[in-house]
Amino acid sequence: MDPKLLRAQIERIDTLPTIPSVLKKLLAVIENPKVSLTEVGNFIQSDPVLTSRVLKMVNSPIYGFPGRISAVQQALILLGLNVVRGLLLGVSVFEVMQKSMVGLWEHSLGCAIAARIIAKKKNISEPEEISIAGLLHDIGKVVMILRYKEEYEEVIKEAETKDLLIIEAEKSIFDITHADSGSWIAKRWNFPQSLVEIIEYHHKPSLSRSLPMQTAIVHLADLLTRSVGFGFSGDNHVPAVNPAAWELLNLSDADLRDIFDEMDDAFSEAEAFLIGDES
Amino acid sequence: MKASRPIVVVSRDIVLTSDIDRLVRNISSPLFFRDMKSSLDFIYNCNPDFLLLDIAEDRDANVRILNDLKSDPIFGHMSVLAVFPDDCELPAWRELLADDYIRRSMIECELLKRIELSLFRAERIVQINPLTSLPGNITITRQIQNRLDKGEKFGVAYADIDFFKPFNDRYGFGRGDEVLKMVGRLILNMVKEQQPQGSFVGHVGGDDFIYIMDIGVIEETSRKIADYFDKMVGTFYDAEDREQRKIQSVDRAGTGKTFPLMTISIGITHNQHREFAHYSEISTVASEMKHVSKKVAGSNIQMDRRKA
Numbered sequence: 282m283d284p285k286l287l288r289a290q291i292e293r294i295d296t297l298p299t300i301p302s303v304l305k306k307l308l309a310v311i312e313n314p315k316v317s318l319t320e321v322g323n324f325i326q327s328d329p330v331l332t333s334r335v336l337k338m339v340n341s342p343i344y345g346f347p348g349r350i351s352a353v354q355q356a357l358i359l360l361g362l363n364v365v366r367g368l369l370l371g372v373s374v375f376e377v378m379q380k381s382m383v384g385l386w387e388h389s390l391g392c393a394i395a396a397r398i399i400a401k402k403k404n405i406s407e408p409e410e411i412s413i414a415g416l417l418h419d420i421g422k423v424v425m426i427l428r429y430k431e432e433y434e435e436v437i438k439e440a441e442t443k444d445l446l447i448i449e450a451e452k453s454i455f456d457i458t459h460a461d462s463g464s465w466i467a468k469r470w471n472f473p474q475s476l477v478e479i480i481e482y483h484h485k486p487s488l489s490r491s492l493p494m495q496t497a498i499v500h501l502a503d504l505l506t507r508s509v510g511f512g513f514s515g516d517n518h519v520p521a522v523n524p525a526a527w528e529l530l531n532l533s534d535a536d537l538r539d540i541f542d543e544m545d546d547a548f549s550e551a552e553a554f555l556i557g558d559e560s
Numbered sequence: 561m562k563a564s565r566p567i568v569v570v571s572r573d574i575v576l577t578s579d580i581d582r583l584v585r586n587i588s589s590p591l592f593f594r595d596m597k598s599s600l601d602f603i604y605n606c607n608p609d610f611l612l613l614d615i616a617e618d619r620d621a622n623v624r625i626l627n628d629l630k631s632d633p634i635f636g637h638m639s640v641l642a643v644f645p646d647d648c649e650l651p652a653w654r655e656l657l658a659d660d661y662i663r664r665s666m667i668e669c670e671l672l673k674r675i676e677l678s679l680f681r682a683e684r685i686v687q688i689n690p691l692t693s694l695p696g697n698i699t700i701t702r703q704i705q706n707r708l709d710k711g712e713k714f715g716v717a718y719a720d721i722d723f724f725k726p727f728n729d730r731y732g733f734g735r736g737d738e739v740l741k742m743v744g745r746l747i748l749n750m751v752k753e754q755q756p757q758g759s760f761v762g763h764v765g766g767d768d769f770i771y772i773m774d775i776g777v778i779e780e781t782s783r784k785i786a787d788y789f790d791k792m793v794g795t796f797y798d799a800e801d802r803e804q805r806k807i808q809s810v811d812r813a814g815t816g817k818t819f820p821l822m823t824i825s826i827g828i829t830h831n832q833h834r835e836f837a838h839y840s841e842i843s844t845v846a847s848e849m850k851h852v853s854k855k856v857a858g859s860n861i862q863m864d865r866r867k868a
Contacts, residue, residue: 318753345741355792359742361749406803407794491799 282432284457290428291462292469297423298373299330300382307331311366318357321365326353327554329389329416330423331372333470335360336413338368340471351410351473377430381437384513385423387555389416391511394547395502398540403498403530411495414479415502419514421463421480422447425455437515447515448484460484487525497526505540511548565606566591567675570599570622571614576643576667580612583671596625603629607638609682610675613658614643623656630657637687637698639678643667691737692744694763700770703760705839707772708831715778715830717861718846719747719785721767722854726809726819727796739796739822740767746788747771754781770846775830779863782826786859789824797821825853829864 299307310316310324325331332353339356340347350356357365375382396415400408426433432454440450451458464481479496482489483503489496500523506512507519532540567590571577577592584590588610593599595618603611613622629635642658644650646665660678662670687696695703707714721743728736740763748761751771760772773781794802801807802821811817827849829842836842845864853862 318749346738349738349795352795355788355795358749358788358792359745361745362753 282455282457284461287455287457287462288465291424291465294424294428294466296371296373297330297333297420297427298375299328300386301374302383303328303331303386304372304374307369307372311369316362318362319354321362322354322357325357325365325369326393326413326416327390327551328386329420331369332413332416333420333467333472334368334372335365336472336476337470338364340473342471347471348473351413351476352407353413354409375427381513381515382426385419385515387512388506388514389419389512390551390555391506391509391548392416392418392499392502394551395506395540395544396499398543398547399498399502399505399530399532400495402532402536402540403494405495405498410475411479411498414476414495415499417463417467417476418480418483418499418503419459419463420466421459421461422515424462424466425451425459429455440515441517446520458484486523486529493526493529497523497529500526501530505544509541509544509548511552565608568593568599568603568608568611569614570594570596570611571643572617573614576614576664579667580671583667584675587672587676596622596629600625600629603635603638607635609637609679610639610641612641612643612675615648615656616643616645616664627655627657637682639682641674641678689744689763689765691740692763694744694748694761694769696763696765700760700762700764701839703762703772704842708836708839708842713775713830713832715773715775715828716842716846717771717773717778717782717826717828718843718850719743719769719771719782719824719826720850720854722823722825722859723819724767724822726807726811726817727822730801730807730809731797735796739793742792742796743767743769743789743824746792747785750781750785750788754784770843775832778828778830779861782828782861786824786826786861790859793822823857823859825850825856825859826861827851827853827864828861833867 306324310321325335335353335356336350338344339350339359344359346359350359360368393412393416397408397412400411405411436447436450436454439445439454440447443450445453448458448460460481460483464477467477467480475492475495478489478492479499482496483499486493486496486500503514504519504522507514507516567584567588569577569580569590570593572594581590591602593602596613602608613626626640630638630640639660640658642656642661644661644663646663650661660674662674687698688694689696704716721739724736724739727739744763747769751759751761751773754777755773758774762770764770797807806818806820808816809819827846829845829849831842849862849864853860
């Protein structure tokens with residue numbers, strides 16, 4: 282497919298749907314008159330679509346902070362509870378669900394958690410912002426599944442039959458990857474440049490010019506989340522860590538052990554939260 | 561809803577004026593004038609909120625004076641209701657600077673509600689800061705004075721940004737405006753979250769903001785505002801400055817100097833333990849508290865605990 286055409290079509294997307302289990306929880310949040318900004322924020326930043334919706338609004342030129350805000354809690358403070366309530370009211374869900382979607386949502390949440398843990402280990406000053414980048418790193422998959430449902434099913438089939446990674450199958454069928462489509466939509470929605478860059482290079486962290494460390498963190502968080510089997514990103518096996526990124530991160534065995542320990546705790550907590558949804 | 565200042569009625573029609581007198585008696589004691597010319601002296605001195613103009617007679621002269629009056633921003637907020645005879649064609653609104661109109665035969669059933677609505681609307685939308693869309697000084701003064709007049713107990717907080725000027729010099733006005741918008745939204749949303757009813761937020765101008773809340777919640781809310789300000793302000797700097805937590809800029813004398821990241825200083829006062837009669841007294845004390853707060857490094861709030 283022609284990348285220019287794909288980009289034009291993707292950039293026309295104004296809103297993404299979420300998965301049904303989130304919607305149920307969302308209504309409970311909106312209808313609670315005593316809900317606090319922190320509670321709403323924690324809920325929103327567990328879902329890539331809700332997060333991108335809030336960031337899109339606060340970074341729109343109309344609101345006055347274009348390309349500035351990448352933390353959900355900050356976005357909520359600037360938008361206010363009433364605006365956010367209205368924003369959440371308009372959220373829709375996928376009409377036809379692929380069973381892999383829930384897995385993708387869990388993978389995104391897992392990557393957000395892992396990215397925050399690694400960022401803290403590396404003493405990065407704004408771990409929340411890297412966590413959001415982790416949450417949104419695969420937003421391009423949501424975009425492609427929404428816009429090109431049948432073609433994307435082919436991607437999954439192709440990956441399975443030829444034993445390719447999803448990203449390789451995307452490349453062979455679309456000539457672009459979810460990293461491209463994700464960065465296009467992020468740019469189109471005026472997300473901060475740092476977010477756009479991390480989304481664009483999370484599979485090739487050594488290409489990131491201005492944020493090599495942050496991109497390497499999300500890259501590693503993506504792989505670690507897959508390696509412990511939290512959620513499902515679409516791939517049955519875990520690709521290798523980019524050597525340059527690994528070198529840049531410079532994590533000792535003890536660091537890694539700490540990271541895995543913390544991920545373990547955080548993931549069981551998140552799992553309880555997700556299972557709580559199913560009822 | 562009662563009009564705080566008298567309503568001005570310009571008409572020569574005795575039947576109409578006596579109808580109006582009877583209809584609005586409960587909310588205001590109207591002042592009657594034969595024509596616009598004779599009403600001007602009163603309008604200049606009292607700056608009324610509402611004027612009712614009968615279009616039936618002396619139309620050209622009245623409209624000319626009205627339009628001159630309304631084109632001065634000081635009288636722009638005065639709400640003008642034009643009364644038209646039933647059979648009269650309506651003019652182009654460009655030629656008659658009215659805010660609303662009513663037909664003569666509708667006076668009996670509509671007038672009171674129209675006046676109430678227009679007074680209420682004026683209260684809501686008076687003088688908005690174009691950058692933050694928050695109400696400005698006239699509304700702030702009125703908000704505080706009304707509460708004092710009613711004998712309410714309340715807290716007033718004055719907030720301003722430290723090291724805003726060097727930031728503006730370093731990054732330009734556009735970026736400075738973003739910070740002001742951020743502070744306006746931050747204060748508004750925190751105040752409304754903590755106290756949805758009966759609170760008020762205004763933008764004095766520049767980097768000065770004011771808010772009114774119940775005494776019991778204003779200190780805690782101010783602390784939250786300061787915390788969030790500190791969390792958010794880094795976002796508005798370039799990565800390098802943000803990392804170093806300082807910027808190179810020039811001081812007031814034009815000398816190059818290093819400045820810390822912006823912080824917020826908030827001074828709070830209230831009338832729990834002492835009486836304030838006038839707006840200016842309470843704003844002076846709040847401003848003093850803010851200056852105390854500014855002497856402390858970092859974001860800081862100072863609550864007035866004096867009793868005299």
